[in-house]
Amino acid sequence: MLDYKITGGTIFDGTGKKGVPADIGIKNDTIAEIGNLSQVTARKTIDASRKNVCPGFIDVHSHSDVFLMIEPSAPSKILQGVTTEVVGNCGASAFPLTKKNRLPSDWAAQNYKTKWHDINTYFHALMKTKPAVNVVSLVGHNTLRASVMGYENRPASSDEIRQMEYLLEQAMDNGAKGLSTGLVYPPGMFTPLSEIKKLAKIISRYKGIYASHMRNEGRKICESIKETIEIAEASGAKIQISHLKTSGKSNWHLLDAVLELIENARDEGIDVTADRYPYIAGYTDLDILLPHWAAEGEKKTIMARLCDKKTREEIIAEIQDSRTENDWENIVIASVFAGKFKKFSGKKLSEAASEM
Incomplete structure (x- = not known):
């Protein structure tokens, strides 16, 4: 007896070949049989009629x-x-x-x-x-x-x-x-x-x-x-x-x-x-913008640099000098974990900057 039987579907095997109507039998987490399984019993049958079946x-x-x-x-x-x-x-x-x-x-x-x-x-x-x-x-x-x-x-x-x-x-x-x-x-x-x-x-x-x-x-x-x-x-x-x-x-x-x-x-x-994704956007941490010297150490050390006015000005100058794109309008703050800054979630970076 099979554990699962997927019946009535059209199988696409991932190779680019034309789909084939067939049933799939699964036992012990492994595909055990492929073909006409109408006479084979299973603990559970999944009806895939009018559906395509392919590898995950x-x-x-x-x-x-x-x-x-x-x-x-x-x-x-x-x-x-x-x-x-x-x-x-x-x-x-x-x-x-x-x-x-x-x-x-x-x-x-x-x-x-x-x-x-x-x-x-x-x-x-x-x-x-x-x-x-x-x-x-x-x-x-x-x-x-x-x-x-x-x-x-x-x-x-x-x-x-x-x-x-x-x-x-x-x-x-x-x-x-x-x-x-x-x-x-x-x-x-x-x-x-x-x-x-x-x-x-x-x-x-x-x-x-x-x-x-x-x-x-x-x-x-x-x-x-x-x-x-x-x-x-x-x-x-x-x-x-x-x-x-x-x-x-x-x-x-x-x-x-x-x-x-x-x-x-x-x-x-x-x-x-x-590998690549099919869109012209990316998702990452905002601190990726920091110069190497400013990103060194524990988080409290990095935050201390950002909170120091003179150091912060140096960081800003390096970021502006290193970027070829003036695209602050295109950077969206997707999520924020610090409570007092959660209001910026979903806003453009330029919008958040104007409110600070």
Whole structure:
């Protein structure tokens, strides 16, 4: 007897072939039979008449790491046909956690029933909520680096690199599928290329994936692509460029050069691919605008810089000098966690500035 039987649907297998009318039999979470199953019994039958049936989509770039514990039914993904999520992207993962690092602000603002510190305790906490999707996790480099040396703006010492290598190997041994970097965020932005190459070599040894939110997606994107390819050449790791784009309208003309760099690398045998989304907008933390020196350290240290008038003026001057787009009208504050500033949620950045 089957556990489930999906009947009367048209099956599209994801290869591009024409749909085929057939039934699907499932047993022990595995597709057991495909064909005419009218004479086969099942514990539950799902009528798919006049419907298309296809494999679930894999969301290769997700940030649902902790939100699946809050909303395990995952309606925003399930209703789109997503059945597997790859989390731990852009350098941020739910582990490893130590006294030296922290979860991203929007993650830390949630209430969790269980605490965790490594990949094993994280997945134990996650599986207790019975998420509706399958979950694959990468190790976030920012989380990894900060767990060893905090948010300092300096190269890691030999001993600190060894600690990172040990924690990375431990995570890979226990089910992680690769490493991600977020080189536009602290402390990833402070990381020299040599450090990333050493960690990527470990990923290559495990046949994992190195996924990167690169250092620059705007006017210096070609340099970022070259850096990512250099990591692949030095480590042998499979490369996934996250949300590939040329950010800023004045940089759209660079896309052909970007694609040529990737295609040339692939022609040379480098395993590099990319994912992207189909709209000309992005979503990230507003502190991405801060110069590197202003983003170093704990949050209270960063806030102290912003509250100091002279330092704040220096920061503003650097931000204005570094931006090629005068697009403050196009930046919308999507969410705010500090109570007194919640009134700015949903407003343009220029509107919020005029009210302060």
